[in-house]
Amino acid sequence: MSKLLEIALGLVTGIGGFLEAGSLATSAQAGAAFGFQLAWAIALGTICIAFLVEMAGRLAAVSKHTLPDAMRERFGIRFFTVPLVAVVLVSFLVLASELGGVALALQLATGIKFQWWAPVAALAVWLLLWAHNFSLVEKGASLLGLVTLVFAVAAFKLHVPLNELGAHLLPSLPRQEGAKYWFMAVSIIGASVSPYLFYFYSAGAVEDHWDEDYLGVNRIIAGLGMGFGGTVAVAVLAGAAMVFHSRGIQIDRYEQIPLQLAQPLGHWGFILFVASLGIACFGAALEIALQIAYLVAQGFGWKWGENLHPKDAARFSLVYTVAILLAGLLIFTGIDPLKLTIFSMALTALSLPVTVVPLLIIMNDPMYLGENGNHWIANAAVLFISLLACIVAIVAIPLQIVGS
Amino acid sequence: MPGAKEAVVLALALALLFLPACGGSSQRQAEKLQQQVASWEATARLTRELAQERALPKQYTRQVLEAAQEGLDQARQQAANSK
Numbered sequence: 001m002s003k004l005l006e007i008a009l010g011l012v013t014g015i016g017g018f019l020e021a022g023s024l025a026t027s028a029q030a031g032a033a034f035g036f037q038l039a040w041a042i043a044l045g046t047i048c049i050a051f052l053v054e055m056a057g058r059l060a061a062v063s064k065h066t067l068p069d070a071m072r073e074r075f076g077i078r079f080f081t082v083p084l085v086a087v088v089l090v091s092f093l094v095l096a097s098e099l100g101g102v103a104l105a106l107q108l109a110t111g112i113k114f115q116w117w118a119p120v121a122a123l124a125v126w127l128l129l130w131a132h133n134f135s136l137v138e139k140g141a142s143l144l145g146l147v148t149l150v151f152a153v154a155a156f157k158l159h160v161p162l163n164e165l166g167a168h169l170l171p172s173l174p175r176q177e178g179a180k181y182w183f184m185a186v187s188i189i190g191a192s193v194s195p196y197l198f199y200f201y202s203a204g205a206v207e208d209h210w211d212e213d214y215l216g217v218n219r220i221i222a223g224l225g226m227g228f229g230g231t232v233a234v235a236v237l238a239g240a241a242m243v244f245h246s247r248g249i250q251i252d253r254y255e256q257i258p259l260q261l262a263q264p265l266g267h268w269g270f271i272l273f274v275a276s277l278g279i280a281c282f283g284a285a286l287e288i289a290l291q292i293a294y295l296v297a298q299g300f301g302w303k304w305g306e307n308l309h310p311k312d313a314a315r316f317s318l319v320y321t322v323a324i325l326l327a328g329l330l331i332f333t334g335i336d337p338l339k340l341t342i343f344s345m346a347l348t349a350l351s352l353p354v355t356v357v358p359l360l361i362i363m364n365d366p367m368y369l370g371e372n373g374n375h376w377i378a379n380a381a382v383l384f385i386s387l388l389a390c391i392v393a394i395v396a397i398p399l400q401i402v403g404s
Numbered sequence: 405m406p407g408a409k410e411a412v413v414l415a416l417a418l419a420l421l422f423l424p425a426c427g428g429s430s431q432r433q434a435e436k437l438q439q440q441v442a443s444w445e446a447t448a449r450l451t452r453e454l455a456q457e458r459a460l461p462k463q464y465t466r467q468v469l470e471a472a473q474e475g476l477d478q479a480r481q482q483a484a485n486s487k
Contacts, residue, residue: 252475266457
């Protein structure tokens with residue numbers, strides 16, 4: 001495949017795959033509660049994920065190792081268990097949130113309660129993974145995910161004041177509700193820096209047989225793809241600020257969020273919101289279910305690969321089957337999908353050092369990267385953002401739980 | 405233990421940063437409930453406006469108005485319990 005096509009597909013994946021239940025819910029809730037004030041959290045998260053995705057791709061291209069594979073080899077199975085458990089747990093909650101998002105989209109379209117759609121959504125995700133190959137799963141979901149660009153169109157139609165929005169790309173202290181502000185900030189960073197994004201990316205690069213010739217492609221995809229994706233998330237926040245914050249509306253339920261698109265775009269706004277939520281969450285659910293299976297299979301050295309027939313990678317297929325089943329059951333219990341999503345994202349931020357620090361160590365190890373090791377700027381940026389998000393999460397999560 | 409003092413100082417500084425948020429007074433709770441009520445009333449108002457402009461399907465309009473009613477009931481219940 002030509003490099004140009006690879007870049008185009010990578011950018012589509014970055015844009016179409018960035019927005020999912022987590023970034024949609026956290027950005028909309030933050031925009032409604034604090035106006036443009038939390039735009040910096042999206043910017044910080046986007047910078048961090050761009051670095052991490054670039055690193056994961058570089059590791060795969062140079063060393064031909066996926067991330068879990070390299071971690072287990074470098075640190076041994078005993079240490080590897082720590083990030084394994086953390087990422088699987090967080091990813092499971094995020095998977096449930098995404099299935100909840102799909103079920104909610106179906107509820108908005110039909111009026112039938114989301115719980116009843118949870119088994120349908122879970123079955124559809126499982127069937128697609130069982131029956132189709134990796135390329136179709138990744139590229140199909142991302143291509144359809146471009147529908148989320150409608151948030152940028154809505155922000156344009158709402159005449160978002162770009163100067164004011166730009167001024168909030170730098171962090172600022174809250175004017176009120178400190179605990180909620182910081183909780184929202186870590187949730188946004190957690191949503192942007194979901195470990196599944198870079199774990200999945202490294203597995204994809206290995207499945208696509210990347211080599212050192214792909215380092216440039218990788219850099220462009222990571223920088224531009226994540227950058228555009230982050231811009232769409234900022235558009236969600238800006239739209240929510242314009243429609244909800246100005247009217248004193250806070251987002252307590254998913255049902256409120258479609259108004260953000262219906263106000264500037266009318267009937268099509270509602271339809272496109274339902275499509276965006278359903279497609280984005282469905283695509284993310286596919287990727288997260290696969291990523292959980294990749295992580296466990298690669299970590300324990302089992303045969304893995306979405307392009308393999310399930311009977312040829314039975315344990316790999318069993319892992320995603322069980323993950324989808326349990327996540328579907330969790331949504332079927334009727335748990336509030338919005339609360340689950342926001343909480344999962346905050347937990348993701350809390351777990352960042354566990355998932356990110358081992359990657360940084362590997363990325364500075366000449367045994368894996370040779371001369372392509374990390375620059376100090378990448379190390380410093382990722383370490384700073386991850387530790388900051390984790391420390392703030394340690395304080396903000398208990399305060400938010402007690403406060404609400 | 406080296407570093408322990410710094411950790412305590414950092415924890416205290418962070419706690420101070422967040423403390424204004426945990427007033428927990430009944431006045432703060434009342435303000436929060438008032439905000440909740442105003443938010444759901446504004447949601448219902450915006451929904452009706454958009455429904456009148458035929459920007460929303462009836463099915464969805466019903467869902468938001470039900471959610472708004474539940475939110476209002478919940479806030480009023482909490483207000484009654486805290487008296």
